[in-house]
Each structure stands twice: as structure tokens, then as C-alpha cells.
Amino acid sequence: MSLVNVSNLVAGYGNNAPILQNVDMTLQQGQIGVIVGPNGAGKSTLLKSIFGLLNIHSGEITHNDKSIIHLRADQLVQQGLAFVPQEFNVFESMSVEENLEMGAFIRSDDLSDSIDKVYGYFPPLKEKRNQPAGELSGGQRQMVAMGRALMSNPSLLLLDEPTAGLSPLFMEKIFERIIAVNKSGVTVLMVEQHARQALAIADMGFVLVTGQNAFTDTGQALLQDDDVARSFLGG
Amino acid sequence: MNTLLTGYKKEALIVSFCGVLIALVFANFGSAFGLRMLTEIACFTIIALGLTIQWGFAGLFNAGIMGFIALAAFVSMLVSYPVNEAFWQSDFSSQLGWVFAKLLLGVAIIWGINSLPTLRNRIKLRRLLVVIAIAITYLVFMQNLAPVARGIETGAGFIGGFGLPVWMGWIAGGIVAGILAWFVGHICLGLRSDYLAIATLGIAEIIKAVLKNADWLTRGTLTVSPLPWPVETPGEIGFIASRAQYLSVTIVIIAVIFWLLQRAYSAPWGRMIRAIRDNELSSAAMGKDVNGRRLEVFILGSVLMGVGGAALVTFNSIFDPSGFLPLHHTFLIWVMVILGGAGNNTGTLIGTVIVYIVWVMSEPATLWVFEGIKHLGLEWFAWQVPNDFDSRALQMRVFLIGLTITLVLRFAPSGLIPEKIREH
Amino acid sequence: MNEIIFFINKVLISGAAIGSVYAMGAIGVTLIFGILRFAHFAHGDMMTLGAFFAFALTVMFPQAGQAIGLPTGFVMLPVAMLLTAIIAVLLDKTFYLPLRNNNVSPVVMVMASIGVTLMLQGLIRLFGGIEARYFFFAERKDIFRIALPFEDASRKIVITEPQILLFLFTLFSVFAIHYILNKTKFGKAMRAVSDNPDLARVSGINIQKVTIVTWLIAGSLAAAAGTLLSLDVSLKPDLSFNLLLPIFAAAIVGGVGHPYGAIVGGYVVGFAETLSIFNWAIFLRPFRDSLPEWFELSSNLALVPTEYKITVPFFILVVILIWRPTGLFKGKVI
Ligand SMILES: Nc1ncnc2c1ncn2[C@@H]1O[C@H](COP(=O)(O)OP(=O)(O)O)[C@@H](O)[C@H]1O
Ligand SMILES: [Mg+2]
Numbered sequence: 003m004s005l006v007n008v009s010n011l012v013a014g015y016g017n018n019a020p021i022l023q024n025v026d027m028t029l030q031q032g033q034i035g036v037i038v039g040p041n042g043a044g045k046s047t048l049l050k051s052i053f054g055l056l057n058i059h060s061g062e063i064t065h066n067d068k069s070i071i072h073l074r075a076d077q078l079v080q081q082g083l084a085f086v087p088q089e090f091n092v093f094e095s096m097s098v099e100e101n102l103e104m105g106a107f108i109r110s111d112d113l114s115d116s117i118d119k120v121y122g123y124f125p126p127l128k129e130k131r132n133q134p135a136g137e138l139s140g141g142q143r144q145m146v147a148m149g150r151a152l153m154s155n156p157s158l159l160l161l162d163e164p165t166a167g168l169s170p171l172f173m174e175k176i177f178e179r180i181i182a183v184n185k186s187g188v189t190v191l192m193v194e195q196h197a198r199q200a201l202a203i204a205d206m207g208f209v210l211v212t213g214q215n216a217f218t219d220t221g222q223a224l225l226q227d228d229d230v231a232r233s234f235l236g237g
Numbered sequence: 238m239n240t241l242l243t244g245y246k247k248e249a250l251i252v253s254f255c256g257v258l259i260a261l262v263f264a265n266f267g268s269a270f271g272l273r274m275l276t277e278i279a280c281f282t283i284i285a286l287g288l289t290i291q292w293g294f295a296g297l298f299n300a301g302i303m304g305f306i307a308l309a310a311f312v313s314m315l316v317s318y319p320v321n322e323a324f325w326q327s328d329f330s331s332q333l334g335w336v337f338a339k340l341l342l343g344v345a346i347i348w349g350i351n352s353l354p355t356l357r358n359r360i361k362l363r364r365l366l367v368v369i370a371i372a373i374t375y376l377v378f379m380q381n382l383a384p385v386a387r388g389i390e391t392g393a394g395f396i397g398g399f400g401l402p403v404w405m406g407w408i409a410g411g412i413v414a415g416i417l418a419w420f421v422g423h424i425c426l427g428l429r430s431d432y433l434a435i436a437t438l439g440i441a442e443i444i445k446a447v448l449k450n451a452d453w454l455t456r457g458t459l460t461v462s463p464l465p466w467p468v469e470t471p472g473e474i475g476f477i478a479s480r481a482q483y484l485s486v487t488i489v490i491i492a493v494i495f496w497l498l499q500r501a502y503s504a505p506w507g508r509m510i511r512a513i514r515d516n517e518l519s520s521a522a523m524g525k526d527v528n529g530r531r532l533e534v535f536i537l538g539s540v541l542m543g544v545g546g547a548a549l550v551t552f553n554s555i556f557d558p559s560g561f562l563p564l565h566h567t568f569l570i571w572v573m574v575i576l577g578g579a580g581n582n583t584g585t586l587i588g589t590v591i592v593y594i595v596w597v598m599s600e601p602a603t604l605w606v607f608e609g610i611k612h613l614g615l616e617w618f619a620w621q622v623p624n625d626f627d628s629r630a631l632q633m634r635v636f637l638i639g640l641t642i643t644l645v646l647r648f649a650p651s652g653l654i655p656e657k658i659r660e661h
Numbered sequence: 662m663n664e665i666i667f668f669i670n671k672v673l674i675s676g677a678a679i680g681s682v683y684a685m686g687a688i689g690v691t692l693i694f695g696i697l698r699f700a701h702f703a704h705g706d707m708m709t710l711g712a713f714f715a716f717a718l719t720v721m722f723p724q725a726g727q728a729i730g731l732p733t734g735f736v737m738l739p740v741a742m743l744l745t746a747i748i749a750v751l752l753d754k755t756f757y758l759p760l761r762n763n764n765v766s767p768v769v770m771v772m773a774s775i776g777v778t779l780m781l782q783g784l785i786r787l788f789g790g791i792e793a794r795y796f797f798f799a800e801r802k803d804i805f806r807i808a809l810p811f812e813d814a815s816r817k818i819v820i821t822e823p824q825i826l827l828f829l830f831t832l833f834s835v836f837a838i839h840y841i842l843n844k845t846k847f848g849k850a851m852r853a854v855s856d857n858p859d860l861a862r863v864s865g866i867n868i869q870k871v872t873i874v875t876w877l878i879a880g881s882l883a884a885a886a887g888t889l890l891s892l893d894v895s896l897k898p899d900l901s902f903n904l905l906l907p908i909f910a911a912a913i914v915g916g917v918g919h920p921y922g923a924i925v926g927g928y929v930v931g932f933a934e935t936l937s938i939f940n941w942a943i944f945l946r947p948f949r950d951s952l953p954e955w956f957e958l959s960s961n962l963a964l965v966p967t968e969y970k971i972t973v974p975f976f977i978l979v980v981i982l983i984w985r986p987t988g989l990f991k992g993k994v995i
Pocket of ligand 1: 015018021039040041042043044045046047048
């Protein structure tokens with residue numbers, strides 16, 4: 003059974019011409035899916051469409067085989083989706099811990115276990131818990147953003163370029179954390195610029211070009227595909 | 238094609254509705270009243286055209302139209318009211334001259350400090366000196382003005398006017414309103430759009446406060462009348478002929494404005510303005526001077542408000558600072574513009590006609606309705622109404638203006654006759 | 662010494678009183694600015710409405726105060742606050758929410774709030790008339806005169822009971838606001854929405870509920886400010902535009918979207934007003950004889966004549982917009 007399924011999606015910003023043209027995508031429970039493609043291909047647009055932020059012209063998006071295209075963002079969070087946007091993804095004026103609490107807005111139970119779990123994934127955050135998120139380094143902000151998303155106990159985590167602007171060392175660390183999160187049972191769908199490294203940890207890879215599916219296969223298969231390598235992985 | 242046709246049909250319908258309204262007014266209340274109403278409508282149309290430029294073309298929120306009207310009306314009065322010999326023959330005329338000479342000197346010193354070459358790179362010091370100079374100038378000016386003002390008030394009453402032709406007064410009024418707009422726009426146009434609304438609201442209240450309290454300048458609550466007319470007065474040729482002449486003058490002004498606006502609308506300047514309104518970010522990205530263009534629009538609109546306001550107050554023949562009311566001189570005009578269709582000159586004209594007639598008629602109508610309520614209340618519940626019942630009843634109109642604004646914004650945001658976007 | 666006491670009465674106490682009123686109004690304006698992103702022009706009339714409720718309740722239950730030993734108007738304050746808060750939520754539902762759903766620009770929201778302010782004004786004056794009304798028609802207003810232990814101090818410091826209540830209540834609201842914004846879930850969510858509305862939505866924060874909480878807070882503070890001001894002076898139905906400008910100035914001075922800034926801004930504007938209309942000649946009078954001849958001492962040396970008091974908040978507003986449009990505390994919204 004697929005956890006999330008996008009079929010024939012046509013979507014875009016407001017009443018402008020749609021950016022995504024008949025995009026298909028399927029991810030099974032427990033997988034890591036990676037979306038790669040050139041700049042402006044519509045990768046972020048795809049994630050935002052899944053998260054109900056854009057105008058969907060036609061097509062279908064299901065989560066656990068139920069349509070989710072008419073749900074509001076807070077209803078999607080209730081359904082078990084969580085989204086980390088590409089930029090402006092922390093509440094800068096609020097402390098690290100408050101950021102995490104905001105991710106759990108839909109919950110009314112005790113949060114301390116979940117907060118400890120996040121600090122377990124991202125130990126540097128623990129000592130910065132009372133510091134405003136706006137004062138943190140890029141990598142730490144990314145951790146806050148992911149931690150915030152995990153606080154709603156999602157079954158599907160959408161990440162938009164979680165390693166953008168980070169040093170290679172930090173990138174490794176973030177990928178490692180993503181794998182750990184995935185191991186705990188969270189399905190992950192992420193957009194990545196670092197295509198090789200990302201596809202290496204991906205169960206499924208999706209190459210988007212100008213709003214359309216170019217290639218779809220397992221991560222390993224895409225890495226070995228000569229066409230993909232030549233056009234998108236730099237040789 | 239089909240929608241175009243129905244569009245025109247609707248317009249024709251609305252225009253004939255206006256015609257019927259006007260005809261009804263003439264039939265019921267006579268030509269003298271009808272002409273008075275038409276003239277007032279014409280004056281309001283000039284003001285409303287100013288607003289439709291600011292709001293409709295450029296999306297600028299002016300919440301202080303009253304201030305521009307009041308200021309221009311004052312300037313027009315100052316220019317065209319007969320000379321007050323008592324003031325000019327008293328000592329105070331030269332003393333007042335000295336006070337203003339000192340003010341000018343102060344301004345020159347401030348300007349000098351601000352542009353002194355040695356201070357160019359010492360911004361903090363320069364700022365400090367400028368602030369001190371401004372404070373001293375202000376205090377000296379206030380201290381010097383007070384006794385002179387008191388003297389003028391006890392002696393000559395007020396300074397009177399310059400006795401120049403009325404049309405000069407109107408033009409001067411428009412220019413001063415434009416200068417005020419430059420000042421306000423310069424501060425606010427680069428900021429959030431709400432700040433312009435706040436600032437204009439504030440400046441309107443201040444202008445009213447000054448005009449109301451500076452008796453030496455405006456006679457304050459004593460009011461100035463009769464204001465000279467640009468045409469022959471009713472006393473000379475009777476109400477109907479005189480008002481008809483006045484009406485023709487205002488209609489000529491409207492025609493000229495209409496012609497200019499239609500040209501500007503399709504000229505590159507007008508297109509750029511609308512591009513800025515509709516898509517501020519990408520226009521800025523295209524290297525257009527967004528704030529400069531908006532400032533031009535704001536000034537232009539305010540000049541029209543000034544001219545229209547001067548014409549309106551001149552027509553009423555009395556300058557009464559307390560008579561300027563936000564409801565009447567700001568928000569009523571807002572209703573005219575948004576109901577008619579912001580950004581559309583014809584729509585603005587039609588909105589003005591309908592709203593003004595309904596507004597004037599709503600006074601007797603409200604009183605009539607509330608008279609009925611009073612009657613029924615007395616009969617059924619032996620309800621003794623408060624003494625100020627009538628003035629309270631009229632507050633219902635304030636409520637209705639507010640309700641109209643919210644309803645139009647929600648259900649007909651583009652008004653009766655929406656702006657026509659013509660492609661070129 | 663008397664001059665200093667005069668200064669304390671005219672500037673410090675009056676300034677603190679009006680500053681408290683501005684501060685409470687500005688907190689509401691700044692919260693609405695931060696969360697709904699528009700300047701709420703109906704705030705002044707919401708204050709009047711709250712005071713009007715309190716007044717109506719005082720007329721209905723004139724004895725209520727004596728039972729507790731406080732002015733009846735103050736005893737009725739919680740009810741008036743609740744009523745105004747509910748009205749604020751309903752106004753949002755009927756007039757602002759539909760426009761937000763249409764994704765209109767902030768200026769259109771401002772215009773709608775002017776529509777709302779006119780409706781409120783019309784209704785208040787229809788039912789309440791236009792003359793000023795006094796809360797203390799059946800009770801005595803307690804006035805405390807405190808003598809200072811100095812020989813040459815013949816005047817006394819004067820402070821009224823409503824003023825003391827106003828100070829205490831403002832203090833209480835500041836702590837309450839602080840607690841709500843930093844310790845409660847909805848308060849934190851309000852800060853989150855103000856900080857980054859898109860991320861707040863994505864985090865699953867229910868914007869509608871946060872909006873309701875915002876209006877409840879803003880509405881009740883407006884009612885409190887209006888009532889306490891009217892208790893101290895009188896209930897004037899035509900107050901709204903005169904209150905609006907200082908309150909906006911306070912919110913902008915403090916940095917829009919910044920509640921603590923709004924409090925500071927409220928007092929800045931309040932003290933600026935009393936300082937400007939204070940007659941400084943009083944301090945010079947003792948030295949009258951030693952002043953140089955050319956310095957003719959006029960009887961009134963106020964920076965701004967009282968009738969032009971409204972220019973003070975406007976001047977502050979202009980200065981802050983020119984010099985530092987983000988406000989003293991760097992508001993979020995520019
Ligand atoms: N807010 C927006 N409004 C309109 N168009 C947008 C917006 N954001 C992105 N686009 C357009 O959508 C296309 C895809 O963008 P995006 O999905 O962000 O690309 P990427 O694959 O690099 O994430 C681009 O052509 C971009 O110009
Ligand atoms: Mg992207």
C-alpha cells in the first residue's frame with residue numbers, strides 16, 4: 003500500500019500558468035524518497051502542492067489512500083504530514099524550545115518525551131534550548147526546523163533542501179539524522195541539490211525537469227543510469 | 238463581445254438611473270435646490286477624481302481628504318477674500334511681517350547648518366545642531382507670534398484676504414494641497430501602505446485644529462463669510478442664474494480633468510502607475526522608481542482635492558473650520574469612489590451623483606423614520622424619547638456609511654462600473 | 662517646591678495616566694498589526710464601546726460598587742471587557758474574515774476597519790447620545806491629597822482613585838500579557854504567527870483560533886483602557902479619532918508587532934503630551950527678577966498650546982517614521 007501517491011498533478015501559483023505538468027509520484031510506507039532536478043524544475047512546487055499550499059488545477063494526491071487535496075495545512079498535520087520549507091523555516095524571534103512546541107500545536111498531551119527525543123536526534127539543540135532560533139548557525143537552524151516538524155509525530159516528513167548552504171561535513175550529519183529518523187518509522191520525502199549523496203540514501207528517486215517527470219526509479223538505479231548521470235549528476 | 242455588450246447595457250442603465258434621480262430632485266425641490274445640489278456634486282466630483290487617482294490608479298490610501306480640502310479652502314479664502322484695511326493699517330501688519338521674517342531667517346539657518354561642508358561627514362553633530370536650531374526657531378517663532386496674534390484678534394479681528402480673483406485662490410489652494418501631499422508622501426510612501434493612512438488621518442485633524450484655533454488667521458469659530466464667487470452672485474442675478482453659472486464653471490473644470498486623465502491613463506506614465514499598483518515587486522525589479530511615481534500620483538490627486546475643496550467651500554460661501562468633518566469630507570468621498578468603481582473616471586462621476594443624492598435625501602428620510610419610531614414608541618410603550626432624539630437619529634447615517642463601505646468592499650470590490658483595463 | 666509638585670501633578674501623574682491608556686490601546690493595535698497585518702482603525706471606537714458598556718452597567722446597578730468599596734464602573738469592568746471582547750470576535754467574523762478569505766491587500770482591511778469604526782460610532786451615539794457622561798453620578802470620586810514633608814511645600818500631590826486603579830490595572834495587564842505570550846500555548850502561537858505566518862500555518866497552528874484569541878485580548882484591553890480613561894475624566898462618545906493617533910504612534914514607536922514596545926511607546930507618547938503642554942514659565946517665575954531685561958517672561962511658556970495637543974503624537978510619529986521606521990524595538994512589520 004502506498005503511503006503517499008501523486009497522480010497526474012497539474013498545479014501552480016494562484017491563477018498563473020501551472021508549473022507542474024502531469025507529475026506522478028508514489029512512495030511506500032517507511033521509504034526515503036528523493037526529488038532531484040535542475041533549479042526551477044518545480045521541486046519545491048511539488049512539495050508545497052502536497053502540503054496544500056498551492057492551487058491544484060487537476061490530478062489527485064492521496065495519503066493512506068485518502069484524497070488530501072482539499073485539506074488545510076493544520077488538517078494535514080493532524081493526518082500525519084509535516085513539512086520543512088526551504089527557507090524561513092524557523093521562528094526566529096522564539097527560542098529553540100518554543101519552536102519545537104509550535105510544531106506540536108495540534109497536540110494537547112505532554113510534550114516532554116517528544117522534546118527529549120528531538121534533543122536525542124539533535125544534541126546541539128539541547129544546550130541552545132533557550133536561545134532565539136534566529137541567533138543559531140545555518141546547520142543548527144536546519145535542526146530546529148526538522149525538530150519542529152517531528153514534534154507532531156508525523157508519518158510522512160517533507161523536507162525541502164535540508165542541506166542547502168551547509169558544509170559537506172554538516173551535510174553528512176544531517177543525512178545521517180534523516181536516516182535515523184527514517185529508521186524510527188517516519189517516511190521521508192525530500193528535495194535535494196546534492197543529488198549523488200541524496201540518491202545514495204534514497205529508496206526511490208524522482209528526477210523532475212521543467213515541471214515534468216524525467217526519470218523515476220530506485221535511488222541506486224538512477225545513480226547507475228548513464229543518462230541521468232550525464233544530465234543531472236555532473237558526468 | 239457578449240460580456241462587453243451586457244457591460245455597456247449595465248452602464249447605460251446606471252446612467253439613466255442617475256438621470257432619473259436628478260430629475261426627481263428637480264421636480265420635487267425646484268430648480269434652485271436642484272442646481273445647488275448639482276453644483277455640490279460637481280465639486281465633490283473633482284475631489285473624488287483626486288481620490289480615484291490616488292486609490293484607483295496607485296492604490297494609495299488617503300484617510301485625511303478633509304485636511305487637504307480644509308487647507309485648500311483656507312488658502313483660497315486667504316487669496317480671494319477682500320482686503321482687511323483695519324489690519325493693514327495697524328502696527329500688527331508690520332509686526333507680523335517681522336515674525337515671519339524671523340521664521341524665514343531661522344529656516345535659512347537650519348538649512349545652512351544642514352548643508353555646511355565642514356559638517357558633511359559628522360552626521361551625529363550635524364543632526365544635533367539641526368535639531369537645536371529647529372527647536373530654537375520654533376520657540377522663538379511661537380513666543381513672537383503669540384502677542385501679535387492676540388493683538389490682531391483684539392484689533393482688526395483677523396488678517397483678512399488679498400482680494401485677488403477667486404480662480405487664483407482655487408489654484409493656490411490646489412498648489413498648497415499638493416505641497417502638503419509632497420511632505421506627507423515623502424515620509425510615508427516608502428513604508429507600509431497603512432502608514433500613509435495613519436499619517437493622513439493625523440494631518441487632517443491637525444489642520445482642522447490649527448484652522449479652528451488660529452483666530453488671527455481664520456477667525457476660527459466666528460467663521461468667514463460671505464466668500465466671493467467667481468461668477469455673479471445670487472444677490473445680483475438671482476439664485477438660479479447664479480448657480481447655473483457656478484455649475485458651468487465646475488463642469489468645465491471636470492471636463493478638463495477628465496480629458497487629461499483619460500490621456501494620462503493610456504500614456505506610458507499611466508501604464509507604469511498601474512503596473513506598480515498591480516505588481517509592486519516586479520515593477521521595482523524592472524528598475525522603475527516606484528516611490529517617485531507614487532509620489533507624483535499622490536501630489537496630483539491632492540491638487541485635485543484642493544481645487545475641488547476650494548470650489549466646494551466657495552460655493553457654500555462660508556469658511557467654517559468646525560464644519561470640516563471626517564465623515565462628510567473624507568469617508569463620504571471614499572464611498573463615492575469605491576461604490577462607483579475605483580480607477581474608473583466615469584464610475585467615480587456616477588458614484589458621486591448617486592451617493593451624494595442619497596446622502597442628502599437620507600437626512601429627511603432618517604428623521605421621518607425615527608419620527609415614526611418615536612410615535613409608535615409613545616403609543617405602544619409610552620416611551621419618552623430623549624431630548625436629543627433627532628441628533629441621535631442622524632447618527633444612523635454614520636452607521637449606514639460604515640455599513641456601505643464594508644458591504645461594497647466585500648460584495649462589489651470593483652464597484653458599479655469597474656475599471657476597464659484596456660490593452661494597447 | 663510648589664513648582665515641582667505642580668510638575669508632578671501636571672506632568673508625571675497625568676502623563677502616567679494617559680500613557681497607561683495609550684499603552685493598553687497600543688498593545689491591542691500592535692497584536693492585531695502583528696497577527697492580522699493591518700492597522701485597526703476601529704480600535705478607538707472599540708475603547709469607547711467598552712466604556713459605554715461599563716457605563717450602561719453602572720447605570721443599571723449603581724449600588725454594586727459600594728458593596729465592595731470600589732467605584733461601580735470599575736466593578737463592572739470585567740463584564741464590559743467580556744462583552745467588548747465578544748463583540749470584537751463577532752466583528753472579525755462578519756467583516757474582516759470574509760475579506761481575508763478573499764485575500765485582499767492590507768489597505769482594504771484598513772478601509773474595512775474604518776467602515777466598522779463608523780458603524781460603531783453611529784450605534785454608540787444613537788444609543789448613548791453625544792454629550793459627555795460621568796461615571797460618578799451616584800458615588801463620590803475619591804481624591805487623595807498627599808502633603809510632602811517640606812516646609813515650603815504648600816501644595817499637595819493630587820491623585821484620584823480612578824488613576825490609582827488605572828495604574829494598578831495597567832500593571833496587572835502587563836503581567837497578564839507577559840504571562841499569556843510566554844507561558845500559554847495560544848500566546849506562543851500568537852508570537853509564532855506574528856513572527857512567520859506561513860511557517861505557523863505549515864506547523865499546524867490553527868490560525869483561526871489564534872485570531873480569535875487575539876481579538877479577545879485586544880477587545881478586552883480596549884474596553885479596559887476606555888473605561889478607566891472615562892472613569893478618570895468622562896465618557897466622550899466622540900473620542901475615537903483623538904485616541905487613535907496617539908495609539909498608532911505608540912505602537913509604531915514601540916515597533917509594530919512588539920507588545921512590550923507598545924507599552925513603552927504608550928508612555929513615551931503620554932509623557933510627551935503632558936511635557937509639551939506643561940507651562941514651563943512656572944519654573945522661571947521664581948527667578949523673575951534676576952532675568953535679563955530683554956527676556957520678557959510671558960505667562961505661558963508651553964511648548965505646544967493645549968488646543969494643539971494632537972500635534973504631539975503626530976510629530977512623534979513623523980520623527981519615528983523618518984528616523985527609524987521599524988520603531989525603537991525593531992518591530993517585525995515595516
Ligand atoms: N511564489 C511564486 N509565485 C510564482 N511563481 C513561482 C513562485 N515560486 C516559484 N515560482 C516559479 O515556479 C517555478 C518552479 O520553482 P521551484 O518549485 O521553486 O523550483 P525548484 O525546483 O528550484 O525548487 C519557477 O519557474 C519559479 O519561477
Ligand atoms: Mg526549491
